[in-house]
Amino acid sequence: MPTAPQTTDELYRALQENHRRPYGLTRTVTAEELVDAAERFAEPVPLVRALFELQEAYTYGSEPRKSPVVFARLLTLFDEQPDVFDDRMRHTLFWRFKWVANALRALPEIPLAGLRQWLTEMRDRYEKAGLGLQPYYGQAYQLAAHVGEDTALAYELWAGRARTRLSDCEACEICERALYHLAAGDDERALRAWEPVLAGKESCQEEPARSFSYALLPLLRAGRTDQARELHLAGYRGCRRNPSMAGEAGRHLEFCALTGNEARGLELLAENRNLFDEVDSPRERFDFLTGVEVLLQRVEHLGHGALPAAGFTGRTWTVSDLHAEVRERADGLAARFDARNGTTAHADRRKARLGRAPLLDALELTLRARTLDDVAPAAPVAAPTARTAPAVPESLPELILRARELDEQGHPDARACWARLRTLVAARGYTHPDDPAAGPLVQLHADLLDDEASRAGEKDEFADAAALHEEAAGLYDDAGQPGHAALARACALLATAQDPAQDPAQDPAQDPAQDPAQDPAQEADGAEAKAAALTAAHASMVRLHEETSGLTPRQEARLLRLRATALGMRLQTSGSEEHIAPVLAEVDLLHAFATRHDVDAQISGALLLRATTHALSGDLPAALTGTDGVLDRLKEHGPAWHLPRALALRGRLHLGLHNAQAAYTDLAEGLRLAADWPADTVDASRLHSDLAGACLHLGRPDEALRHLTRSAEIDLRLGNRFDAFCTYGNAAQLSLDLGRVEDCIALLDSVLAEPDVTAGELDDRLVAQLRLTRARALHAGEDLKAATAEFVALAAESAGWDDDPGSHAMIAAETAVLLGESGEFGRAREAVDQALAAHAEDPRHEQLSNCLRELARLQAERQGPEGLAGARAFLADAGRVADEARAAGYEAHGRPLDAALAYEHGRVNAYAGEYEDALTALEKALALLGEPGQDREHAGEWAECVRLAGAVEGVYLERTAPALTRLDAAVSRLTALGHTEGTEPLASLAARLRDEK
Known part of the structure; x- marks a missing residue:
């Protein structure tokens, strides 16, 4: 807290601001400082309020040892100065007797006699104050359940009594009743009791998150898996990282472990690693650690004990190491509770949870379904999936020859051979075979560099690819392989032309996430430069081709393929019609050569390039016909590994021609066939x-x-x-x-x-x-608090986006609306001012107008006449935005801004009771909207405006006759146009006016 409050008003504002913070260290420390500040005032009320805030921070910050101490101070103040406590504070004081009972149960060092003594104190205080004892019996039942005593009588004494103003909320009591039935083994009755909470009809600070966590396993046992999945997602979000709900988080981990979602469990464990250190409540820690142990035990059982796991700070953990640590600590806590309580209840509960078998082999909990293999440390991507791994020759000379043979064919299995060779060559003591067929070591080094370069190019690492290809070319020269050297240099030329660093229009400092379309001139310059680079690369390839002698047919075909590819990329970059013919000419040359020399891979490659060129030129039917021919040839002559790529192209063409079913068929078949080849083939x-x-x-x-x-x-x-x-x-x-x-x-x-x-x-x-x-x-x-906090953070960050003020304008505008929904119109005003300032640099007319009108509506609706000035200020800003839009020739995608603004003036004035002004504004809105026509959406907007005008005129201004005339005419107009769905609200209002008349 930068400066201590100097007045009680400042203290109350600071308390209110702290109350908005999430529970945790910051809120707790601030509450402690505010108590210190309150003690300096002569008045006792500020201290009472500050102590209430501090006790709440301790209670929901999982610090049960400190909560009773604060309450003792409050109780002393109440005994000494009861008149200081108004009805609200008195109610809060007696309510929090339950908080203290709960805190004491959570501490195994508090003797059982001390717990019973506190309940006696609570009962005596309630009786003296003339309060009903149902809350006391509720605490007595919870103590019996905690200790592990027979709870039947305690349950009846509590559940059979009528509720009072100090009873726990309906949701909490429902949960306790359900847990009683659950402990008795009656899942069905427990779920029936829980129904109002599970259905969202009852809630409170901890509910429904608490009930959701307990209901997960009963729901699974009852076969209600979809509901269990939904409650896991919603319930986990309500307790994640929350020290006071660590037990609930532990039960979600247990749920993951018992439904085949061990990987998600480890992910959630990492997300909640703060709970290992921040949970000061032994009972919450016991519940959390037991849930953690269920998860870790399961992961270890599946053979993944070596996986990393998030655990206590100060060291790194594997699943097995953390499992042993958690087991020891949880056993210790169970022993402490059982020693205090004189039972074995906590050890028995641990044993029951740890002994549960998985309830489902696999339940898809999230869209990102992953297995334990997916969260293992990154390893090289496996090559084949559906088929058997390619056989790699054991003999080194055979392996070298096999790799080169497959590489010449363009066969995907070449990668496995090169990978094996790379490992062998890198090993200490490698001896190259003295075999003329294998060639010299320098040639093998060149082969490996060329393969590495190809992989870099596939990752768009063009500069690295170009350098590696050039290095390989030099080694091929040394090995007396001019054909291979020429191919490597051609690949280097293509990689260099694709390298953004070679683009003079590319700003290296430009944000990679920024949309280049925001600067059309720069985008055009970049495309022109890249097209020029590809033109130059093609010319160099042609010269290289002409100057290289001794090329084999396969090498020459590959060189022709690279030439055609360069021109195809140029067409894709420029979109220029004059670049179409040169591509097709090169493709024809490739096709004729490959056909003459029977190079199957390049024949199909030429056909694919031709079809792609037609697609790039906009002739989708011709592209589709060409792809049909490719597929026919591939099915008859191969190579089979080109089939998935051809099917993918035809699927995309079908999508472009709006034949989604045919697209789906081709793409699904392509995906099925892709599984037959290594992962990087398709x-x-x-x-x-x-x-x-x-x-x-x-x-x-x-x-x-x-x-x-x-x-x-x-x-x-x-x-x-x-x-x-x-x-x-x-x-x-x-x-x-x-x-x-x-x-x-x-x-x-x-x-x-x-x-x-x-x-x-x-x-x-x-x-x-x-x-x-x-x-x-x-x-x-509807998690307004969390949404607002995230929007506020994003608005603060985006304020620094000097290169993108428009995005900041939109984020700040949305933030303002959420603040308005929370009733924080002062902060909303600040956010709007930020949005307007950013909008001035990069206009977002419609988004800002929508935001300002919504804020005006919210303030007028929430605050009535008192909020009218603020609401009108928002509308004045919206008016200026509409004027700017009109001057700029901007047309809104939704309602015209002027008409929408006039309608909002009407609504705002109606909320504030300024009915004449409201009717005038609505008349203006109707004039701006114009008469309804065939457009359904426009007719609906017009009808709503008429309805509101009719309500203002007939109900609030009591001008029934003109209001009825307006409404009847609108109904007739809409009926004649066929918009009968819009007439019902108008007819209903007219009927109401006639009845009142």
Whole structure:
């Protein structure tokens, strides 16, 4: 706290601000400082309020040892100065007797006699104050359940009594009743008792998250797996990283372990690593550690004890090491509780939880379904999947010859041979075979460099690829292999032409996440420069071809293929019609040569290039016909590894021609065949992504989501992390659009917990976009507090985006709306001012107008006449934005800004009771909207404006006759146009006015 409050008003504001903070160290320390500040005032009330805030911070910050101490001070103040406590503070004081009882139960060092003595104190105080004893009996029952005594009588004494004002909330009592039935082994009765909480009808500070965590396993046992999945996603979010709900977090880990989601369990464990050190409550720590142990025990049982695991600070942990540590600590806590209670209840509960067998082999909990193999330390991507791994010759000369033979064919299995050779050559004591067929060692080094260069090029590491190809070419020269040297140099030319560093229009400091379309001139310059580089590369390849003698047919075909590829890339870059014919000419040359010399791989390659060229030129039917021919030839002559690529192309062409079903068929078949080849042979990630697009066109969004997440996981395994996170972002946005809010949040929570994200190594704008989607999902899920906190953080960060003020304007505007929904209109005003300042640099007319109008509505609706001035200020800003839009010739995608603004003036004035002004504004809005026509959306907007005008005129201004005339005319107009769905609200209002008349 920078400066201690100097007045009680400042203290109360500081208390209110601290109350908005999440529970944790910052809130607790600030509460302690505010108590110190309150003690300096002569008045006792500020101290009482500060102590209440401190006790709450200790209670929900999982510090049960300190909560009773603070309460003792409050009780002393109450005994000494009861008149200081108004009705609200008195209610709070007696309510918190239960907090202290709960805190004392959580501390095994407090003797059982001390717990019973406190309950006696509570009972005496309640009786003296004339309060009902149901809350006391509730605490007595919870003590019996905690100790492990027979709870039947204690339960009846509590549950059979009528509730009082000081009883626990309905949701908490429902949970206790359900847990009683659960302990008795009656899952069905427990779930019936829980129904109001599970259905969202009852809630409180800890509910429904607490009930959700306990209900997960009973739901699974009852076969209600879908509901269990939903409650896991929603419930975990309610307790994650929260020290006071560590036990709930532990039960979610247990749920993961018992449903085949051990990998997710380890992920959630890492996310909650703070609980190992921040949970001061022995009871919460016991519950958490037992849940952790269930997970670790399962992972170790599956043979993954060597996996890294997040645990106590001060050292790194494997699953096995952490399991042993957790078991020892949890056993110790159980022993302490049981020694205090004189029972074996805690040890028995641990034994029961640890002895449970998995309830399901696999339950897909999130869109990002992963296994323990997926979270193992990164290893080289396995080559084949569905087929047997290629046989690699044991004999070194045979291996060298086999690698070169497969490489000449373009066969995917060449990679496995080169990988084996790379290992052998790098080994100490390698001896090259003295075999003329194997060639000299320098030639093998050249082969390995050339393979390494090809892999770098596939990762778009063009500068490295070019350098490696050049180095390989030099070694080929030394080995007397001019044909191979020429091919390597041609590959280097192509890689250099693709290298962005060679683009004079490319600014190395430019943010890679920035949309280049924001600067069309720079984009055009970059395309022109790249096209020129590809032209030069092609010319150099032609000269190289002409100057190199002794090329084999396969080498010459590959060189012709590279020439055609360079021109194809130029066409793709420029989009120029004059670049089409040169590509087709080169393709014809390649096709004729490959056909003459029977080079099958290059024949199909030429056909694919021709089809691709037609596609790039916009002639999709010709491209489709060409692809049909490619597939026919591949099926008859091969090579088979080209089939997935050809099917992928035809699938994309079908999508372009709006034949989603045919696209789906081709893409799915391409994906099936791709499994027959090493992972880097076919772009399986792209296939999944394209399949997602086809699924969306076919109205199969759930399948689209699966393909998007699989696409991202493939990219992640291959090291294409930027692409992977972009695809995850698309999947998250789609799930949000589909209303699958919890799926969206869970996916983004998982992605944002990736090590390179938390370490700040991923592009900051991409991470910001992921966080923005998550914040919107939190808002859609009605977690206003969490959504607002994230938006505020994003608004602060985006304020520094000098190169992208428009994005900051939109983020600040959304932040302002959320602050308005929370009733914080002062802070909303500050956020709006930021948005307007950024908007002045990079206009976002419609977004800002929408934000300002919504804020005006919120303030007028919440505050009535008192909020009218603030609401009108927002509308005045919206008016200026509309004027700017009109002057700039901007047309809104939704309602015209002027009409929308006039309507909002009407609504705001109506909320504030300024009905004449409201009616005038609504008349203006109707004039701006114009008469309804065939457009359904416009007719709906017009009808709503008429309805509100009719309500203001007929109900509030009591001008029934003109209001009825207005409404009847509107109903007739809409009916004549066929918009009958819009007439019901108007007719209903008219009927009401007639009845009142």
